[in-house]
Amino acid sequence: MIFMWKKTCGNRDIKQENEALRDQAGADMVVLLANWRKTRRRRRACRYCLCTALVCASLILGGMGYYNLYNQIPSVLRIKADMEQTIDLGVPLTGEMVAVSGQDESNIPTGAVHIDLSRQVTMKMGSDQSYQMNVKIFGILPFKQVGIQVIRDQELTPVGAPIGIYVKADGLLVVGVGDFQGPDGISYCPAKYAVKSGDYILQFNGEPVTDKKDFVRRVEECRGREITLRIRRGDEILDVGVQPVQNSEQKYKLGIWIRDNAQGVGTMTYIDGDGNFGALGHGINDVDTSTLMNLDDGTLYQTEIIAIKKGRDGEPGEMTGMIVYSPERILGDIYYNGKEGIFGHCNEKALAMGTEEALPIGLKQDIQRGPAQILCTVDGTPKYYDVEITAVHLDHDNVNRGIELEVTDPELLALTGGIIQGMSGAPIIQNRHLIGAVTHVLVQDASRGYGIFIENMLEH
DSSP states (O other): OHHHHHHHHHHHHHHHHHHHHHHHHHHHHHHHHHHHHHHHHHHHHHHHHHHHHHHHHHHHHHHHHHHHHHHTSOSEEEEETTOOEEEOOOOSOEEEEEEETTSSSOSSOTTSOEEETTSOEEEOOOSSOEEEEEEEETTTEEEEEEEEEEEOOOEEEEOOOEEEEEEEEEEEEEEEEOOEEOTTSOEEOTTTTTOOTTOEEEEETTEEOOOHHHHHHHHHHTTTOOEEEEEEETTEEEEEEEOOEEOTTSOEEOSEEEEEEEEEEEEEEEEOTTSEEEESSSOOBOTTTOOBOOEEEEEEEEEEEEEEEOOBTTBOOEEEEEEOOOGGGEEEEEEEEETTEEEEEEOHHHHTTOOSOOEEBOOGGGOOSEEEEEEEESSSSEEEEEEEEEEEOTTOSSGGGSEEEEEOOHHHHHHHSSOOBTOTTOEEEETTEEEEEEEEEETTEEEEEEEEEHHHHHTO
């Protein structure tokens, strides 16, 4: 009996061990299955992330390629009338001439003129005509429209001489709005919700505003009565009411800062055959609001450079000029201030500054990366200095930065460190063609800067 009991106990132990092993094996299988599922989900997530990354990278690269290709094609292409010119855009696209501006329908049969833009193309067009070219991918998919303007060839005299600039704003430019303390110690700003920075005050109670002093006098004479200001805000003309308040000195104020003029030093770019000049290569902006000043009138003056602050990386240099605002030093009148520069008419004294040989203009598609020169005055006499054209942007979104250049002339680098303030407008010459003007310095590298195409300066 004892033996049988032991045997029964032994069978029971074996059975329990087998069950334990099965349970353990089942648990292990469950763990293995769970790990397999986790691994599968992880691999699936990795494949999804990898595919997503590849799609995003493809879209980004495709977008960048599209953007770069788009910018290699100018929105406007200018061609000199009655002259054969070679266009070499080097892009894998085709163009179709489809229309002549000024006509309701194209006088060019559809599909009659196809241009392979991957190769050099020679064009010759008559005067007083403008065309439109549809650029396509594979000759089917629309990509971009290019306006082709036919312009007359002309020669301009590069000047490169320093000029003093005085411009009077068309109205009073509101530079800023702020509080002042009244006699009761409370802060006031009557004009806070009536005008804002960048507005131009045109009239005071229906009468034109002449200058700052006149405006301040009128505010004081109103003795606290509400006044009506006519302002220009962008393209809008608005009438706003404002009631002046006395400040702590018992003077009536509106709480605005205004400016009626601007002065500065720049460089004259060219004089044309009719005695008109172009200068700066960029507009005159207010120093506080960075807005382009609306011009009422302006005057050019002779100036002498009395000091040069050499430019350094991160710290632009500048020319300091002495301007004497006297009638005998006037060089001409300014009649236009735009993003392409300032323009006006020269008097005899200014015409005498054009001592250089007149040069034909060079269009942007003719500009090559490589050696060029700028004409500027840093030691009393206009002189040519060597530069390198490092990039040409045929369709830059900033008209003042179509050309990238680097000063390579040892003498100019020693004198100025490169491009400095006051050099804006210095003409750029390449292959005996006037191709543009210096506009900006690259703050991080004083030897490098930007320029505007001469054709953009001429389109004003």
